Amino acid sequence: MKKQRSKNQRIRYFIVNMISFASIFLILGIIVFQLLQTSIYQSVDTELNHLAGNETFLEGQIKMLQVDRTGQFPKDSPIFDSEKGTKTPPNNFQQQVILWSEDGDILNSEGLGSRYNDLQNIQFSTDQLDTVTNIEVADSNDRTLQFRSITVPMMSNNDEKVAYIQILTNTDPIKGTVERVKQILIACMVIFGVLSIILSYFLSKWSMKPIMVSWRKQQEFVENASHELRTPLTIIQAKLEKLFTKPNHTILEESETIATSLTEVQRLGQLTNDLLLLARSDSNAVVLEKEPINVNQFLEAAIAPYQELALAENKDFILVLEKDGQVAFDRQKIQQLLIILLDNALKYTNEQDQLQLTSTIEKNEWVIRVIDHGIGIEEQQKKEIFDRFYRGDQSRNRKTGGYGIGLAIAKWIVEAHHGKITVSDSEPKGTTFTVSLPLK
Structure with missing residues (x-):
């Protein structure tokens, strides 16, 4: 069931990622194509509008009709070249000019030459004067030619009876370029579409990893917390039920039962506080109250009870305070950190064993060992001791007390102060916990 839910969630992530990537590529391709198409035709339209507004050019086209009849340029022609005595008509292969009569007849058919065969099928229209339009013309070989065209009206009293001038620019090369770009874009979109599917698959798999890890940790946390809570509750219940079986006994007679119950209540309270702290740390609800504190004075006061405890257990506790200084930290949280580390050190040492706490400031860090x-x-086990509810004795006996969450809390406290905590072996035996906290 769990695997099925995980698989369904991953499929949903995959579909969402794939649709997102596909939409981005599609929109990007459309935008690029539209911008290219608009910009590539813009220069043609600008040139057509420029020629349509150039009176000298338009008058020159009318004068060209005289060339068709006489074969010579008149001296007053605005397109006459005085050095050569003649000039090539402005029409070129890509650009043509058609002179129309009022009745819709082509007046410069001779000037168009062989191009007249391609242009004679143009349907003359005055519906969109002074506006650039796109037209298609079937030539003599049944090919379809693409043109951008603008038609302007002329003075009706000119000698050649030219009523309209139509300027055309052949856009077949442009259309071919646009089509090639379109094909390239489609090919790229297909390639990127395949890549987006592959990427979506790996992204969905990658994005599910932290979710599954978090979900697994949550499940383990709930299971372990339930297990840890069940033991003291069971003991308390058993002791209270035992009291009901002996209603005539005095408190003194049942003092051992009551003391055991109180001990378990205290342990249960401590466990509840620790679980609450971990839960609040996961949701970033804990705010550190940092203040500048003299580290040596703080340590001397914080570990004094543990020096007495070590002496009572016939253990040697050495305090080594080296370079002193002020560090900004949360007094309560760092004291809790020291309690966890010293408590573990006392639990896992025997009589006559030595404990040592060293403190120094080096390389802009406060280092505690x-x-x-x-x-x-x-x-x-060193990689797992900071995990919640991890205990080196997998049988979970309560010989040393604790619930396996102390070092998890210690790690959180250190990381909340932007520091780091590591564990290593002591010489000749034992364990060293090193805490490094930045001064700033």
Whole structure:
């Protein structure tokens, strides 16, 4: 069931990612194509509008009709070249000019030459004067030619009876370019579409990893918390039920039962506080109250009870305070960190063993080392000891007390101060926890 939910979620992520990538590529392709098409035709339209508004050019086209009849340019022609005595008509292969009569007849058919065969099928229209339009013309070989065209009216009293002048620019090369670009864009979109499918698959798989890890941790947290809560609750219930079986006993007679119940209640309260702290840390609801504190004075006061406890357990506790200074940190949280580390050091050492806490400021860091010469930690366990509810004794006996969440809290406190905590072996035996907190 869990695997099925995970698979369904991954499929949903895959579909969403694929649709997102495909939409982005499609929209990008359309925008690029439209911009290219608009810009590539814009220069043609600008040239057509320029020629249509150039009176000298238009008058020159009318004068060209005289060339068709006489074969010579008149001296007053605006397109006459005085040096050569003649001039090539402005029409070229890509651009043609048609002179229309009032009745819709082509007046410059001789000037068009062989191009007249391609242009004679143009349908004359005065519906869109002074406006650039797109027209298609079937030539003598049944090919369809593409033109951008503009038609302007002329003075009706000119000698050649030219009523309209139509300027055309052949856009077949442009259309071919646009079609090639279109094909390239489609090919690229297909390629990127395939890549988006592959990328979406890996993204959905990658994005599900932290979710599955978080979900698995949550499941383990709930299961372990339930297990840890069940034990003290069971003990308390058993002790209270035992009291009901002996209603005539005095408190003194049942003091051991009551003391055991109180001990489990205290343990249960501590566990509840620790679970609440971890839950709040996961949601970033805990705010550190940092203040500048003299580290040596703070340490001397914080570990004093543990020095007495170590002495009572016949253990040697050495405090080494080196370079002093002020560091901004949360007093309560760092004290809790020290309690966790020193409590572990005391639990896992025997009589006559030595414990040591060193403090110094080096390289803009406050470095604390808690060193014990107890039983040590196996190499494969060092990567897991900061996990919640992890205990080196997998049988989970309560011989040393605790619930396996102390070091998880310690790690969170250090990371909340932007520091780091590491574990290593002591010489000749034992464990060293090193905490490094930045000064700023």
